[in-house]
Amino acid sequence: MDDSSSFDVVAAEPLDDIMQKIAEHKGCGTSSDGGKASCGSSDGPDDMAPEIWEKVKNHPCYSEEAHHHYARMHVAVAPACNIQCNYCNRKYDCANESRPGVVSEKLTPEQASKKVLAVASTIPQMTVLGIAGPGDPLANPAKTFKTFELISQTAPDIKLCLSTNGLALPDHVDTIAKYNVDHVTITINMVDPEVGAQIYPWIFWNHKRVEGIEAARILTERQMKGLEMLTERGILCKVNSVMIPGINDKHLVEVNKAVKSRGAFLHNIMPLISAPEHGTVFGLNGQRGPSAQELKALQDACEGEMNMMRHCRQCRADAVGLLGEDRSAEFTTDKIMEMEVSYDLESRQAYQNAVEQERLAKVAAKKAEMETLAQEDASDLKILVAVATKGSGRINEHFGHANEFQVYELSSSEGAKFVGHRRVDLYCQGGYGEEDALETVIRAINDCTAVFVAKIGHCPKDTLSAAGIEPIDQYAYEFIEQSAIAYFKDYLARVKSGEIVHVARGDADIRQGAFIEA
Amino acid sequence: MAYKIIASQCTSCSACEAECPNVAISEKNGTFVINPKKCTECIGHFDIPQCVAVCPVDNTCVIDNSFPRYQAPGGAA
Numbered sequence: 001m002d003d004s005s006s007f008d009v010v011a012a013e014p015l016d017d018i019m020q021k022i023a024e025h026k027g028c029g030t031s032s033d034g035g036k037a038s039c040g041s042s043d044g045p046d047d048m049a050p051e052i053w054e055k056v057k058n059h060p061c062y063s064e065e066a067h068h069h070y071a072r073m074h075v076a077v078a079p080a081c082n083i084q085c086n087y088c089n090r091k092y093d094c095a096n097e098s099r100p101g102v103v104s105e106k107l108t109p110e111q112a113s114k115k116v117l118a119v120a121s122t123i124p125q126m127t128v129l130g131i132a133g134p135g136d137p138l139a140n141p142a143k144t145f146k147t148f149e150l151i152s153q154t155a156p157d158i159k160l161c162l163s164t165n166g167l168a169l170p171d172h173v174d175t176i177a178k179y180n181v182d183h184v185t186i187t188i189n190m191v192d193p194e195v196g197a198q199i200y201p202w203i204f205w206n207h208k209r210v211e212g213i214e215a216a217r218i219l220t221e222r223q224m225k226g227l228e229m230l231t232e233r234g235i236l237c238k239v240n241s242v243m244i245p246g247i248n249d250k251h252l253v254e255v256n257k258a259v260k261s262r263g264a265f266l267h268n269i270m271p272l273i274s275a276p277e278h279g280t281v282f283g284l285n286g287q288r289g290p291s292a293q294e295l296k297a298l299q300d301a302c303e304g305e306m307n308m309m310r311h312c313r314q315c316r317a318d319a320v321g322l323l324g325e326d327r328s329a330e331f332t333t334d335k336i337m338e339m340e341v342s343y344d345l346e347s348r349q350a351y352q353n354a355v356e357q358e359r360l361a362k363v364a365a366k367k368a369e370m371e372t373l374a375q376e377d378a379s380d381l382k383i384l385v386a387v388a389t390k391g392s393g394r395i396n397e398h399f400g401h402a403n404e405f406q407v408y409e410l411s412s413s414e415g416a417k418f419v420g421h422r423r424v425d426l427y428c429q430g431g432y433g434e435e436d437a438l439e440t441v442i443r444a445i446n447d448c449t450a451v452f453v454a455k456i457g458h459c460p461k462d463t464l465s466a467a468g469i470e471p472i473d474q475y476a477y478e479f480i481e482q483s484a485i486a487y488f489k490d491y492l493a494r495v496k497s498g499e500i501v502h503v504a505r506g507d508a509d510i511r512q513g514a515f516i517e518a
Numbered sequence: 519m520a521y522k523i524i525a526s527q528c529t530s531c532s533a534c535e536a537e538c539p540n541v542a543i544s545e546k547n548g549t550f551v552i553n554p555k556k557c558t559e560c561i562g563h564f565d566i567p568q569c570v571a572v573c574p575v576d577n578t579c580v581i582d583n584s585f586p587r588y589q590a591p592g593g594a595a
Contacts, residue, residue: 082572244534
């Protein structure tokens with residue numbers, strides 16, 4: 001059992017109980033971090049129409065608030081692609097790879113269906129199945145829709161979603177609607193073909209390879225048409241955009257307006273992942289990705305227009321689990337084919353009901369703290385803080401064990417707002433730290449004023465303080481947002497009294513590579 | 519003559535299999551292969567060989583010189 005057992009809060013217990021019962025029922029062990037719950041955001045039921053809330057409330061990719069409670073999985077049934085992107089290299093594929101779009105095992109629709117049942121029976125908070133490649137699901141329509149058909153028959157409570165480049169989308173919208181696929185993600189990196197020509201060397205269209213501006217023109221027309229057709233049918237659309245500095249970074253504001261006006265629900269601007277060893281065109285020609293500050297500035301600029309997704313982990317196309325974790329190694333084809341699977345809708349429902357209770361408790365705690373903040377002297381000051389957490393919406397991870405930090409922006413107007421996450425290499429392995437790794441962590445959260453942890457050693461504490469990042473362990477195991485707002489009140493008071501001077505922080509690094517559990 | 523797939527470069531993405539008008543392409547030992555007896559180099563079907571056009575790795579679907587060039591029935595092409 002890990003540190004989550006030391007929670008002194010009642011609300012976390014029912015989840016653990018249910019996980020334990022499920023584990024006993026199945027006669028197998030389960031990881032002890034089943035009690036994951038929310039860290040919350042304003043993406044709650046107050047902000048949206050009830051029918052949309054029903055669709056997104058347990059979708060980890062569509063709701064930031066949900067992504068701490070609910071898990072998703074991707075199945076790699078669709079390897080073929082109909083376009084070429086300069087940030088993708090289809091040649092490179094091995095088990096150690098951890099970029100989006102890369103996968104170790106291809107599955108048949110029948111294998112995929114079995115895998116979904118196996119995962120859903122083991123992880124009751126797994127609510128969403130996505131098909132996201134490594135190719136394009138709609139360039140493999142037979143395999144994609146066969147998979148959806150099999151799963152909708154055996155596991156009707158699981159939400160289906162797919163992620164596409166959009167080229168073939170208009171041809172398949174009616175089929176998407178027929179299989180009740182209610183979430184579609186389209187990757188849209190441009191609406192200007194001249195920009196597109198720098199991103200897409202070619203598309204395969206009407207039995208021909210089309211290149212350059214003409215290819216980008218066809219692609220953007222098809223993407224916009226497909227988006228319009230989906231939103232007309234009430235299918236929720238998320239738009240993913242890859243931010244490529246010098247190519248489409250400024251242009252993505254136009255993309256944001258274009259997709260917003262066509263009814264897209266959420267915009268996810270992701271940093272380019274680009275390294276020479278990936279063998280992509282951008283990796284080889286030295287195209288850099290954005291810094292944390294550049295990414296946040298663009299997300300902030302687009303936020304007034306529509307919901308921005310900031311919790312994307314750019315996961316692998318065969319990822320399994322909560323965002324930020326990857327349990328795919330537990331569910332390889334060999335293992336799932338040997339599993340005896342019984343789909344237990346009832347225990348899944350019981351677990352999910354308990355999750356809903358935990359979410360409500362956390363939202364109430366945040367609201368109460370926010371009301372006390374409103375009474376303080378308002379200030380225009382904004383700071384970022386990093387949080388070491390392994391879920392549950394709590395500060396429950398040791399500094400040295402964190403492989404990512406969640407970043408919150410604190411302000412008088414909005415309280416604590418989730419603005420992203422920073423992945424770091426494991427700083428502490430086997431109980432002793434490594435200096436290089438600590439430097440990596442500091443670079444990753446260098447824009448933060450403080451870091452909230454459950455526990456931290458003296459040495460890293462001193463190094464962090466010297467770097468201007470205040471280590472905070474006094475809120476160990478408390479709710480994140482409630483604690484962050486309390487800290488911010490204290491911070492403002494200390495600035496006001498002259499005890500400390502507010503100093504603007506510098507930029508931070510974005511680590512390359514998709515998230516994979518270390 | 520026919521096209522062949524250089525196995526060491528094949529990513530096994532399957533894109534060519536669905537595009538081949540002659541159903542000449544199938545998976546074998548983890549990569550895809552072209553049956554030279556069925557391949558017509560897409561002559562009579564399309565302007566360019568479909569496997570070449572759709573393959574994500576350039577120079578992977580190439581002419582197999584161990585076969586004579588395909589002749590369309592009636593001596594066309």
